[in-house]
Amino acid sequence: EPPSSEDLDPSPHTDAPPDRATCPTPSSMKSQQIQEALADAGIPAVFTGGQGIFSSPAASAWLGLLDAVLDPRLPRLLQLSESPLIGWTPQRLARALDDDRFGLMALIKLVREALETTGPTAAFELLAARTELVPRLLSSTAAGERLLTDLRQVTERLDEAARVETLDLVALRGWLFENIGSAGNSPDDDAVRRLETDLPAVTIMTIHKAKGLQFPVVALPDMASRFVxxxxxxxxxxxxxxxxxxxxxxxxxxxxxxxxxxxxxxxxAEDLRLLYVAATRAQSRVIGWWANTQRTTDSSPLHRLVASRSTQGQPPPVSIPAGRDPQGWLLDRRLVEVVSVPRAGGLLRAPAPAAPSIELVARVFHDTIDRGWARTSYTRLTSGAHEATGADPVPGGGDEPELDTSVLAPDHGHDSAIPDDATALAGLPGGTQFGSLVHSVLEQVDPASEQLDSELTSAAQQMLARWPVSDVPAATLASGLAAVVRTSLGELTDGRSLADLGAGNRLTELEFELPMGSPGPRHTLADLAALWSDPALVPADDPLAGYGPVLSRSAVSGEQLAGFLTGSIDVLLRVPARPSEAPTRTGPRFVVLDYKTNRLPVAPGEQLGSRHYTPEAMRAAMIAAHYPLQALLYTVAAHRFLQRTVRGYRPESHLRAVGYLFVRGMTGSPSEADATRLPGVFIWHPRAALIEAASQLLAGDRRQ
Incomplete structure (x- = not known):
């Protein structure tokens, strides 16, 4: 940056802009002292470097708050009251009545509720509003802006830790305590303290921190002081x-x-080297301060440099008596100007800025919160559709709503006896808890294990403790899930079962978070529904060809696809080639699987059996529950994952099909006479063109 006229002005009293000056100092302590002195004089200054955020008083204040929240006894609350978060003065604490103390206890209770339900940011904003923290800090001390910035930074770090690491209050307090204990040794860039202002300000930093940097003006207020x-x-x-x-x-x-x-x-000698580093940071001008003191001037680097009479190239003496007249220094007066400054009485202050010539008014913010841009999921996208049809979506984020029996129930008679085709899972209860139980057991066990039955029983017992469901014996659950993993999946896996392929060929609970939308016009679910109407993407013989009109007429067709789409694929299954196929295959193929614990509707008095899980009945259940939308969204997620992980990936070759496994209808048969009519196994082959079109649409690209 070229120097300005103010930088080159020889007058020692030039009012140069603060942001054009820096102040290198020998130590962090000196830097902080100079910053405080400048702040007291009304000159904005920022200290870059020094202690990290967890060494700041703000971190200690937050630790005291968490201690009081976890242990709200009166002595701890009174100790907290003097912290900057509460702001009581010693005089107010001494005069505090019972009402004041009860009010403090009530406030800490509210803070705890905010911490537990919303997080540290909400708790901090609540506390700031109740204690007038912002005006109190900014008006009380010159360092108030510094403290407020630190408090907000610690709050953000706590909020991030609580969210990412799912910490409760005790763990969050431990996390902060550990970071305070290891402050100064953390390689985390986020632990560096932020600047407290973005206004033009003098930059203060240690000389070591200033190495390699350049500034128009360098001020050296402390280089003529060295005690020996x-x-x-x-x-x-x-x-x-x-x-x-x-x-x-x-x-x-x-x-x-x-x-x-x-x-x-x-x-x-090192002092002189540091002086050289500090002075050579200047592009245009160096300002140094010298004073004749009794003990600190003689050995200071600046004094030794300017007062030395050593010949050129020789180091100055380690100590020079300071009584010599500065006007007698052997300096090139064309480059160096020595100006005597009279001693000022009292505290120097920066001149007050001139009154503005225009009337100041509060700024009006015109931007609005874009509530269409959100982090969403299949369950959230379709929740309105289930509410509109009267279905009961499973609370807590489940995706297996109760199905409308008037639409789906076939008439199989009214025999209430247990049918011959009833599976072990058919009579077990339903609901979110049962679905989570089934998923967790299947995820725990390797289907190819030689001790499959015993491992399923052990996993069922263990998961029932985590997901307790009444009237579900562990042995019955294990027996039913053994049938699931031993059932042939037909053309999905070339006739093989999950037990044949084993855990080595699967990824379970594959989480994804896909960006959606673009800055331009946004897509909705109606745009996705339109893809089903294109025969080039969904031919007439596709089992889900009729889903497009159902989605476009639903109450959720206007849901925007903007923000992030999250979800978890139950199983991404790799189907290796059989030995006879190896010469003709380009590599493994992959199948997206989703477990469903839905009970298909039956006639009154009839018992559910595998015969109810026909392709026609499962197709109707899929469309009624909007599972085709889930299948397409999850297939797009798998498609993007495989694009980045499989060399030479092509969806028409590698992404084979989607399988929805209705576990209550799976019999455990290793093969079926008709491989296209496997009870409980619904198979869908989305075309590669449909997958790619949906992926482009979710990314914000409009199809032409």
Whole structure:
């Protein structure tokens, strides 16, 4: 950046903009002292570097708040009351009545509720509103803006930790305590303290931090002060010194005065090197301050440099008496100007800014929150459709609504006896809890295990403790799920079962989060529904060809596809080639599987059996529950995953089909006479063109 006229102005009193000046200092402590002095004088300044956010008073204040939330006894609450989060003064604490203390207890209770239900950010905003934290901090001290910035940064870090690591209050307090304990050793860039202002300000940093940087103006207020003790060393010390041109570590095994002089000379040589680094950061101008003091001037690097009479190229002495008149320094006055500044009484303050010539008014924000841009899922997208039809969507995010018996129930008579084709799972209860139970057991067990039955029983017992469902014996559940994994999946797997393929060929609970939409016009579910009306994408003989009109007429057809789509694929199954197929196959094929615990509707008094899970009945159930939409969305997610993980991936070759496994209808038969009519196994072959068109639409591209 070229220098400005203010930077080159030789007058020592030039009012240069603050953001054109930096102040390199020998240590973080000096930096903070200078920042506080500038703030007291009304000059904006920021300190870049130094302690991390977890070494700040804000982190300690948050730790005190969490301690009080977890242990709201009166002594701890009174201790918290003096923290910046509450802001009581010692005088107010001394005068506090019972009502004040009960009010503080009630506030901490509200903060705890906010922490548990919404998170640290909501708790901080609640506390800030109730204690007038922002105006209180900004008006109380010059460092108030610094403290407020730190409090907000710690709050964001706590909120992120609670969300990402799913921490409860005890774990969150432990996380903060550990970070405070390890402060200074953290490689996390987010632990660096943020600047407290974006206004033009003097930049303060340590000299080491300033290496490699350049600034128009460099101010050196502390380079003419260096205290050197005249007392001999009283303890053993180690230091780095140069000996015969080599840098070595002297462990100082004795208290030799000559070696201590060597150490002192090394330190003072380093002082000169630091002065050189600091001064050469300037592009246009360096300003240094010198004062004649009794003990700190003689050995200071700036004084030794400007007052030295050493010949060119020789280092100055380690100490020069400071009584010499500054006007007698041997300096090139064409480059260096020495100006005597009279001692000022009282605290110097920056001149007040001129009153604005226009009337100031509050800024009006015109932007609005885009509520169409959201993080959504298949369940959330279709929840309105189930409500509109009177179906009962499973609470808690389930995707297996009760189906309308008037639409789907075939008439198989009214025999209430248990049918011969009843599976072990057919008579078990339903609901979200049961669905989660089935999924967790199937995920735990390797279907190819030689001890499959015993492992299923053990997993069922273990998962029933986590997902308790009444009237579900572990043995019955294990027997039913053994039938599921031993049932042939027909053309999905070339006649093989899950037990034949084993856990080595599957990815379970494959989570995804896909970006949707674009800055332009947004798509809706109606646009996805239109894909089913294109015979080039969904031919007439496709079992789900009739779903498009159902979705377009539903109450959710206007749902926007903008934001992020999340979900979890039950199983992405790899189907390896059989030995006889290897020469003609380009690699493994993949199948998307989804377990369903739905009970298909039956006639009154009739018992559910595998005969009810025909392709026609499952197709009707799929469309009624909007499962074709789920199948397409999850297939797009698998398609994008395989694009990035399979070399030479082509959807028409590698993404074979989608299988919906209605587990209550699966009999455990390793093969069926008619491979196209497998009870409980619904098979869909979406065309590659449909998958790619849906993927483009979700990404925001409109089909021409």
């Amino acid at each position: 003790s005249v007392k001999p060393p009283d303890r053993l010390r180690r230091t780095l010194v140069h000996e015969n041109g080599e840098l070595v570590l002297d462990v100082f095994g004795d208290l030799d005065a000559r070696r201590d002089d060597t150490k002192l000379a090394e330190e003072q």
